[in-house]
Amino acid sequence: MVSVSLTINGEKRDAEVPSETTLLKLLRESFNLTGAKLGCDVGDCGACTVIVDGKLVNSCLMLAGQADGRDVLTIEGLATADNLHPIQRVFEEKGSLQCGFCGPGVIMSAKWLLDQTPNPSVPEIRDALSGNLCRCTGYTKMIEAIQTIARDRATQ
Amino acid sequence: MRAFEFYAARDASDAVALLAQHGPKVKVLAGGTDLLADLKFAAASHHPHVVVDISRADDLRGIEMIDQGLRIGALVTHTEIMSSPIIREQLPALVDAAHTIGAVQTRNLGTLGGNLVTAVPSMDSGPTLVALDAIVTIAGPDGKRQVPITQFWTGPRKTILKTSEILVDVIIPKENVGKPTHFLKFGLRKGQALALVNVAASFHVNGNTFKAPRIGLGAVAPTVVTAPSAEGFLEGKPITPENMAEAGKLAVNDAKPINDFRASATYRRDLIAVLTRRALEGAYELHMKRKAK
Numbered sequence: 013m014v015s016v017s018l019t020i021n022g023e024k025r026d027a028e029v030p031s032e033t034t035l036l037k038l039l040r041e042s043f044n045l046t047g048a049k050l051g052c053d054v055g056d057c058g059a060c061t062v063i064v065d066g067k068l069v070n071s072c073l074m075l076a077g078q079a080d081g082r083d084v085l086t087i088e089g090l091a092t093a094d095n096l097h098p099i100q101r102v103f104e105e106k107g108s109l110q111c112g113f114c115g116p117g118v119i120m121s122a123k124w125l126l127d128q129t130p131n132p133s134v135p136e137i138r139d140a141l142s143g144n145l146c147r148c149t150g151y152t153k154m155i156e157a158i159q160t161i162a163r164d165r166a167t168q
Numbered sequence: 169m170r171a172f173e174f175y176a177a178r179d180a181s182d183a184v185a186l187l188a189q190h191g192p193k194v195k196v197l198a199g200g201t202d203l204l205a206d207l208k209f210a211a212a213s214h215h216p217h218v219v220v221d222i223s224r225a226d227d228l229r230g231i232e233m234i235d236q237g238l239r240i241g242a243l244v245t246h247t248e249i250m251s252s253p254i255i256r257e258q259l260p261a262l263v264d265a266a267h268t269i270g271a272v273q274t275r276n277l278g279t280l281g282g283n284l285v286t287a288v289p290s291m292d293s294g295p296t297l298v299a300l301d302a303i304v305t306i307a308g309p310d311g312k313r314q315v316p317i318t319q320f321w322t323g324p325r326k327t328i329l330k331t332s333e334i335l336v337d338v339i340i341p342k343e344n345v346g347k348p349t350h351f352l353k354f355g356l357r358k359g360q361a362l363a364l365v366n367v368a369a370s371f372h373v374n375g376n377t378f379k380a381p382r383i384g385l386g387a388v389a390p391t392v393v394t395a396p397s398a399e400g401f402l403e404g405k406p407i408t409p410e411n412m413a414e415a416g417k418l419a420v421n422d423a424k425p426i427n428d429f430r431a432s433a434t435y436r437r438d439l440i441a442v443l444t445r446r447a448l449e450g451a452y453e454l455h456m457k458r459k460a461k
Contacts, residue, residue, distance in 0.1 A: 031171065031219070032170065032172060032207070034169075053205075053208060056360060068272050068276055069273050073205075075174065075197070075200065075204070075219075075221070077221060078221055078223055124272070140272055142271045142358075142360065143272050143273045143359075143360070
């Protein structure tokens with residue numbers, strides 16, 4: 013067993029879990045944060061993407077013990093009780109997602125990209141999404157949404 | 169995942185002590201991009217009883233110039249290589265190689281040391297470091313030792329590391345920091361592909377001749393290898409397109425590619441000739457671009 017104490021979406025959380033627990037499993041099963049999804053479980057699909065200490069990572073490839081003391085942001089940390097996060101709102105308006113399974117991961121990657129690069133080029137967007145597999149949309153509407161968000165922010 | 173005991177090492181010497189205490193059924197965890205997949209899906213016989221997490225050992229981090237050359241800590245991530253000002257300026261081939269690995273998420277987790285220790289023949293960090301005559305530092309219970317990177321690997325997924333040893337850092341010798349180098353990878357798609365062949369070439373320009381040409385070839389032998397026949401041919405020769413093309417053809421003889429479901433050996437041999445020539449051209453372009461500045 014390992015004891016972990018970490019910050020998730022701004023809140024201090026503690027748990028005691030078996031050593032072999034991944035961060036993804038910790039989020040989903042100990043804290044009922046089921047936004048990050050279990051897809052391939054080997055770091056190819058990006059459905060489990062979260063941000064740890066400002067870095068975009070696959071939560072399926074990190075042990076809970078490695079996340080001890082870290083600051084984790086999941087998809088649940090983006091929206092407020094009243095409003096969707098602007099990225100979520102534009103994805104909804106543009107119909108950028110279909111089945112939605114990849115969505116939490118894609119939106120976390122989009123958030124990370126826009127935090128790093130406020131006005132990304134299409135190749136930069138494609139590079140940032142290359143670790144998120146979507147088998148519904150072909151990515152075009154996601155790329156358009158991310159460009160729209162960047163433009164909206166620039167004109168605000 | 170099967171149960172294991174988990175220990176987090178404070179630093180390199182703590183890691184070595186933990187490994188010595190718990191070996192041999194122990195695995196070292198750094199970025200986790202390979203190990204976590206193995207822990208989940210590898211055969212039970214390969215399963216460790218203990219996992220030693222070295223990801224918090226800060227003395228295994230850092231990119232800096234030391235007397236011996238450019239030191240890159242084993243825990244430096246692929247993203248950190250891509251964003252390092254000194255590497256971007258002096259050795260952009262390392263940036264290109266790092267960029268072809270995985271995707272943002274795995275590049276943020278995965279480490280240079282992990283890529284080398286996993287010792288998959290198609291590793292993208294290998295060829296450039298081979299072409300730069302990199303040296304690796306290993307720490308164990310009896311202290312530290314250094315070996316040329318080509319002696320670090322002994323076969324697919326095999327290295328000279330003993331149970332209680334860890335890789336500490338990789339050093340690019342001082343005379344090769346800034347050496348014109350170029351890396352190329354050929355995969356079946358752009359994103360998250362394993363290399364069919366990856367190649368790096370480096371040489372110093374002496375007048376208009378090749379000096380200390382080095383070629384690293386990946387995915388075409390049990391380990392990343394050099395191309396001695398091509399290197400020997402180029403040494404002292406004029407820098408011409410014909411000589412670069414001839415070196416590409418010679419490099420084919422230095423490799424032993426296999427047939428597998430990704431490509432035939434014949435196709436891989438053709439790729440070696442073309443990519444070696446292009447990598448030599450790329451290194452020369454970098455030299456000319458710097459000269460024009």
